[in-house]
Amino acid sequence: MLRRVRPFLLVMASNIAIPVASLATGPLLARGLGVDDRGALAAIMAVLMIAPALFSFGLQDASVLLYRRAAARFSISASAVTIAIAILASALSALLTITIPFVQGGAAPLLASAYVGTMIGLMPLRGMIVAAEHFRAIAAEKWTQATLRVVGTIFLFATQSMTVESALLVLLGSTALGGIPLVLFARAKLARGGLPRGVTASALVRLGWPIWLAAVAQLALLRLDQVTLSFIGTSYELGLYVVAATLADVALIASTAIRLVILPRLAGGESSRLARAAPVVFSLGLLGVLLSIWLGDPLISWLFGGPFSSASEILPWLVVASTLGVWLDIVSAQATARGRAGHLAVGSGAGAVLSLIGCFALYPVVGVDGVVIARIAGYAIAAVAASWTAFRAGD
Numbered sequence: 001m002l003r004r005v006r007p008f009l010l011v012m013a014s015n016i017a018i019p020v021a022s023l024a025t026g027p028l029l030a031r032g033l034g035v036d037d038r039g040a041l042a043a044i045m046a047v048l049m050i051a052p053a054l055f056s057f058g059l060q061d062a063s064v065l066l067y068r069r070a071a072a073r074f075s076i077s078a079s080a081v082t083i084a085i086a087i088l089a090s091a092l093s094a095l096l097t098i099t100i101p102f103v104q105g106g107a108a109p110l111l112a113s114a115y116v117g118t119m120i121g122l123m124p125l126r127g128m129i130v131a132a133e134h135f136r137a138i139a140a141e142k143w144t145q146a147t148l149r150v151v152g153t154i155f156l157f158a159t160q161s162m163t164v165e166s167a168l169l170v171l172l173g174s175t176a177l178g179g180i181p182l183v184l185f186a187r188a189k190l191a192r193g194g195l196p197r198g199v200t201a202s203a204l205v206r207l208g209w210p211i212w213l214a215a216v217a218q219l220a221l222l223r224l225d226q227v228t229l230s231f232i233g234t235s236y237e238l239g240l241y242v243v244a245a246t247l248a249d250v251a252l253i254a255s256t257a258i259r260l261v262i263l264p265r266l267a268g269g270e271s272s273r274l275a276r277a278a279p280v281v282f283s284l285g286l287l288g289v290l291l292s293i294w295l296g297d298p299l300i301s302w303l304f305g306g307p308f309s310s311a312s313e314i315l316p317w318l319v320v321a322s323t324l325g326v327w328l329d330i331v332s333a334q335a336t337a338r339g340r341a342g343h344l345a346v347g348s349g350a351g352a353v354l355s356l357i358g359c360f361a362l363y364p365v366v367g368v369d370g371v372v373i374a375r376i377a378g379y380a381i382a383a384v385a386a387s388w389t390a391f392r393a394g395d
Contacts, residue, residue, distance in 0.1 A: 014139035015253050021146035025153040032162030041164050044112055048171075052119045053219050055092055057212040061336055063127025064263055090117035111168040118175050125182045130263070137185040145178035210341035214332065217348035221382055222249075222325070224352055225375045228359040229368070237368050243300060244311040248318035255329035263333045317372045324379035331383070334390035347385020351378040 033041060090113035129137045152170035156162040226245065229238050296312035328348070335344040355378025362370025 014135075014142035015256055017142045017146035018149075019253075021149045024150055028153050028157040029162070029167060032157045032160075033164065033167070037164050041167055044108060044164070044168065048112060048115055050219065050223070051092070051116045052123075053215055055116065055120065057209065060123040060127045060130075061211045061215075061263065061341075063124040064131045065337065067128045067131035087117065090114065107165045108168060111165060111172055115168070115172045115175060118172065118179070122179045122182060125179070129182055129185055132185075134185055137181045140181035141178045144181065145174045148174035148177055210345055211336060213345035214336070214341050214348055217345050217352050218328065218332070218382070220352035221328075221348060221355060221378055222252075224356050224378075225359060225371050228356060229363075229371050232360065232363050233368065233371070240308060240311040241314065241368055241371065243308050244315045244318050247296075247300070247315060248322045249325075251319075251322045251326050252329070255326035259329045259333045263337055314368060314372050317376065321372070321375045321379045324376070324383045328379065328383045328386050331386045331390040335386055338390075340389050340392075343389040344386055347389060348382045350385065351380070351382030354378050354381050 029041065094109040094113035126138065126141070149170060152174060153167070156166050156170065226238070226242060229241055233241075296315040297309050300312050300315070301309045332344055332348075335341060355374045358374025358377055359371050362373055364370075366373075
């Protein structure tokens with residue numbers, strides 16, 4: 001039992017490393033940069049959070065499937081495609097950064113583009129390691145990044161050399177150096193002759209394109225409500241909503257870990273047990289709803305302060321949406337492994353569109369509650385469509 005659970009726990013712990021590092025360095029960045037520069041860094045970071053998902057074209061998951069099915073190594077053509085995508089993503093990220101009104105030139109756009117290019121360049125390597133189920137290398141990457149980010153930020157603060165550019169340089173350096181465990185594992189695997197050639201550019205693009213569409217649709221499901229509320233609501237409503245959503249989405253850390261572990265196994269032909277997983281997921285979701293009703297108000301007041309206590313009113317409903325999101329992550333792995341990412345993209349896209357329309361239609365009637373209802377409805381449509389796709393694919 002412990003052997004089967006250990007990979008999930010290992011990946012889950014490593015997924016927490018980066019958020020913990022961000023939490024630890026937040027006060028130092030605020031003190032070292034001041035309000036204006038901290039705002040500029042936050043705007044750039046918003047671009048960097050979404051750019052790898054928007055511009056990666058499904059490289060990592062496609063690599064997992066190809067490596068798992070064929071135990072293959074990238075051909076020259078596939079490597080060229082990866083490099084081309086990384087360069088394109090870097091250029092687009094630089095353009096997005098330049099459009100931020102209060103980022104006035106300097107090295108920030110260049111550093112942002114280098115960070116996105118590095119992230120995307122590492123994706124096929126990470127896909128190979130996930131396919132091999134060498135999750136210690138994945139954990140080592142995340143913990144190396146988190147540690148270097150904390151150490152670098154402390155150094156900048158202690159030496160009074162904190163700027164937007166130096167903070168981005170720490171981010172870039174920690175990401176690049178965090179890739180060393182991945183490179184070391186790949187070299188060891190190649191030395192044992194375990195990766196004959198076989199991954200072609202056409203196979204990578206054929207698998208990656210629908211996976212990318214599904215990932216973008218699911219990213220829209222996760223973020224569209226907050227983006228929409230920033231246009232149609234007030235800053236006070238958005239502040240409460242973001243606090244509640246932050247707590248509700250903690251469960252997605254676990255589902256991301258589960259997806260990462262089960263994807264290579266499903267791609268390798270292992271039968272899934274989604275029907276058995278459903279009662280567990282939704283029972284835990286119900287427990288989360290009950291806990292948020294019972295502890296939501298004191299927990300939010302303790303973590304964020306009394307003015308945010310009203311966020312506890314919408315927290316249980318956002319937990320319902322996050323529970324559907326956890327299930328969506330799990331069944332998405334089944335659909336992706338069985339080559340039905342295109343169907344998954346259609347279902348998730350329909351959920352995202354419904355969520356967007358619901359936000360605009362319901363907010364004038366019931367306020368923020370309408371945005372919450374739209375989020376739940378969007379996730380419900382996506383989860384039902386993904387479940388139908390996954391079970392039809394052979395569960």
